[in-house]
Amino acid sequence: MFRMSCERAISRREFLRSAAGIGTATAMFFGLPLRAAALPPMPKTIVVTFGGGARDEETFAPEGQRYIPRLLEELIPQATFYTQVVNRGILGHYVANAGLATGCYETFDNFMPIAPSNPTIFEYYRRDRQRPASDVWVIAPSNGFDHIGESNHTLYGHGLGATVVLPKQLLTLANHHAVADCDQLLRDNYESPIASPLTAKRQDSLHGMAELMKLSMDDFLAHARKSQSPDELSLYIAQHVMQTVAPSLLWITLHDIDIAHSGAFSLYTEAITRTDSICADLWKSIQSNPEYAGKTNLFLLPDFGRDSDMSPGGNGFQHHRTGDALSRTTWLMAMGPNIRQSVTVDRPVQSVDLVPTLAHLLGCNARFSRGSLLTEVL
Amino acid sequence: MIASPASLQSSDFAKYPSQARDLAQRYLPTLTRLPVAFLAVFLRELMGYDWQFPVERAETEAQLHTLRNRGDLPNLQQTLARFDSLPIAPCFQRTGWAAQPSRAVEEMTAFLWSAGAMDAFHVAGAAYGDQLAQIRVQQEKVRDRLCIVIVGRDATGEQDLFRHLRPHGICFENVSAGGGLKAVMSLLEKRAQADPVPYAHWYVDGGETHDSGARAGVNSISYGDLAPTRRNLLQYMVTARSLGSVGPEELRSRMMQMGPTQLGNSQGGSDEVLRHFELSVLKEGAGTQIFSTTFVQWTARELLRRARPDTLVLRYAPRQADRPMNELISVEDGEQELDPRGSLVDAEMGAYYTWINLNRLHGEENCRFISWHESGTTAIAVSPALAKGTVSTQTCDVEQLLHWSLG
Structure with a gap:
């Protein structure tokens, strides 16, 4: 089954070489000097999960490139690009994202509000570097991601986690006394159509969070009225947090693409193009913000792919249920001042390799992670 | 205790639609010899027998006939052995799981994902798909579709x-x-x-x-x-x-x-x-x-x-x-x-x-x-x-x- 993913990697690599004139990691190691020479000791890190499962066919494969114009034109030339990132865990969004954050394949029930059992990168960083919660933020659109910021590991957890913002909850709160005209942003995952009411305790906590990030509810609502999707709202929150709090570690989970579960191919590909734009805009925000410009590493990757058109047990792009090679194999793009530009890495890596790599860059020890270092970006 | 296929009884099918029940009871000795992961999926399909299309019903019966004679079919034996080697989901410890095979299959697949055995399950399923294709070739004449x-x-x-x-x-x-x-x-x-x-x-x-x-x-x-x-x-x-x-x-x-x-x-x-x-x-x-x-x-x-x-x-x-x-x-x-x-x-x-x-x-x-x-x-x-x-x-x-x- 991994033969197919290997073939896919080759087609991506060939395109990237022809489009951007780039070489492989091995070739480039001997050529370009690292810009990391001028790097301050502790860079900032932003991770974006490229929303809700995206296949090669609709991203970097030749037939998919029409949907990601800005990744191709603006970001790829500045990035080290891994062509084969394999997720060997459970292909459910919450549990897979938790796995990305812990560097271990988590095995809990995807649909339950459960904290990861292994420590997250947020906890490693905060404990080892003695950082406050305000220095580590997670922005996730879906209510199901409430617990992703902190594990229940006995040696970690206990208030060592990230500050987690769910923009939809903020919007619900902001809308409390306003006209409910932002319904399009409260859309949840097609497969999780359960509405959970905000408890009084959660409302207090949201008020505190809004205060911490100096977020005016009026401004937030005004922006929400102009946004077309939950992920655009997440971008707004991310840009606001960068402006007002400037955390060292920011994790953004995008999710619009998961509209694919409704079976409408046009909505799925529109969401990919929207996500493409969000990622490019975020990179621009990084470059224009003095707290981040020139000292921020950005990692972009889908949590996993979606089923192959040819898997008889699936229904193509609609779901990610078969566990076939294409649903498990995806890509990762990394860029920043200490990361080589215009390089592809063809060796297979795993999605759990992200955490030890981030830990290395952030100067902490991801001791329970099962992944290996992505040495090409260190 | 695992409620193995061998412990299946006629009464497990009591709430099945009538024709499905009759068929399951008729083939009970065959069903009791199947790997539990395979059996759960098979029973889920069998339960809909009363409302299956004619070609599906013929295929269900042909499958049961083939499974009854599995001893003479080494390839099928080998395929079923793949299902046998899968870890057994806790839901099968519940007596009477066969009365609700859909629920059992859902619980089993969740278990197989968490046990990292989903790929092996798919490989086994694909191998059985090949066996099924052979049954179809024998059963159907080529249609002008x-x-x-x-x-x-x-x-x-x-x-x-x-x-x-x-x-x-x-x-x-x-x-x-x-x-x-x-x-x-x-x-x-x-x-x-x-x-x-x-x-x-x-x-x-x-x-x-x-x-x-x-x-x-x-x-x-x-x-x-x-x-x-x-x-x-x-x-x-x-x-x-x-x-x-x-x-x-x-x-x-x-x-x-x-x-x-x-x-x-x-x-x-x-x-x-x-x-x-x-x-x-x-x-x-x-x-x-x-x-x-x-x-x-x-x-x-x-x-x-x-x-x-x-x-x-x-x-x-x-x-x-x-x-x-x-x-x-x-x-x-x-x-x-x-x-x-x-x-x-x-x-x-x-x-x-x-x-x-x-x-x-x-x-x-x-x-x-x-x-x-x-x-x-x-x-x-x-x-x-x-x-x-x-x-x-x-x-x-x-x-x-x-x-x-x-x-």
Whole structure:
């Protein structure tokens, strides 16, 4: 089954070489000097999960490139690009994202509000570097991601986690006394159509969070009225947090693409193009913000792919249920001042390799992670 | 204690529909010797025996016959051994799990994912799929299948249409639409009359049924005609959503247990097989309740997988525009904004998936496949009688296209 993913990697690599004139990691190691020479000791890190499962066919494969114009034109030339990132865990969004954050394949029930059992990168960083919660933020659109910021590991957890913002909850709160005209942003995952009411305790906590990030509810609502999707709202929150709090570690989970579960191919590909734009805009925000410009590493990757058109047990792009090679194999793009530009890495890596790599860059020890270092970006 | 297949009893099938119960009880000694992971999946299918299409029923019986003689079939033994080597899910410790095989399969797959054994389960499933293909080859004569997919009602833009299908057939870029629908429907009727096999000729519409007069020998399903059933199902989802206590998997399990009577589905009339099929499309297909394009694509997939028709005509209609989930599943009546352009994109992909599913059937080399943009000028025809990967700019109409495709 991994033969197919290997073939896919080759087609991506060939395109990237022809489009951007780039070489492989091995070739480039001997050529370009690292810009990391001028790097301050502790860079900032932003991770974006490229929303809700995206296949090669609709991203970097030749037939998919029409949907990601800005990744191709603006970001790829500045990035080290891994062509084969394999997720060997459970292909459910919450549990897979938790796995990305812990560097271990988590095995809990995807649909339950459960904290990861292994420590997250947020906890490693905060404990080892003695950082406050305000220095580590997670922005996730879906209510199901409430617990992703902190594990229940006995040696970690206990208030060592990230500050987690769910923009939809903020919007619900902001809308409390306003006209409910932002319904399009409260859309949840097609497969999780359960509405959970905000408890009084959660409302207090949201008020505190809004205060911490100096977020005016009026401004937030005004922006929400102009946004077309939950992920655009997440971008707004991310840009606001960068402006007002400037955390060292920011994790953004995008999710619009998961509209694919409704079976409408046009909505799925529109969401990919929207996500493409969000990622490019975020990179621009990084470059224009003095707290981040020139000292921020950005990692972009889908949590996993979606089923192959040819898997008889699936229904193509609609779901990610078969566990076939294409649903498990995806890509990762990394860029920043200490990361080589215009390089592809063809060796297979795993999605759990992200955490030890981030830990290395952030100067902490991801001791329970099962992944290996992505040495090409260190 | 594991409630192994060996501990299965006749009483485990007491709540199965009558014909399924009789069949399970008749083959009890065979069933007790099967690996539990295989058995759970097999029983889930067997439980629907009373409402299966004729070809499915014949296949279920042929499978049972083959499984009874597994000792003489080393390849089958080897395949079943793959299922035997899977870790056993805790749900099988529950006495009486076989009474609700759907629930057991859901719990088992969740367990296999968490145990990292899902890949092995899929490999075992694919190996059994190969065995099943052999059973089909022995059982079925090669059919002369025809599938026509009409896309793009009210959508005019058509750049690069049918890009996935172009390498497999001739793309006609100058097709006159006049009389096209009539020609397709007339061919459908002719084929149904010439070979009046039950459930062999189908018409699926994403809007209201075209020209609603009944066609002899043709089974028709439409998104529009199923509106009352869809509404009842959505009402159930809205209620579950407002409770906030039923998770998506539990909701799905509950929906799966609902029958036509509970959902007021009388579209299939007295045809129980048809009524159950319609309901299964709405209950099991994600998005079939809210988007007509998904409804058509999923219905086609299920018909090709289950009924394996000789003639299948699909006609896509514009689906409702995207809205927030709570609005999409709301049951209020009213004018809906439509998205013809997005629907054309959906339908184009749906046509490609239908062609893939058609090619999964025995005798695929004789299949004819046509997709036609009814509000444009493009069509694609894939047929053993036609060249592959070519483009024709010759002016033609749909009737000619059908004639050339059928050779």
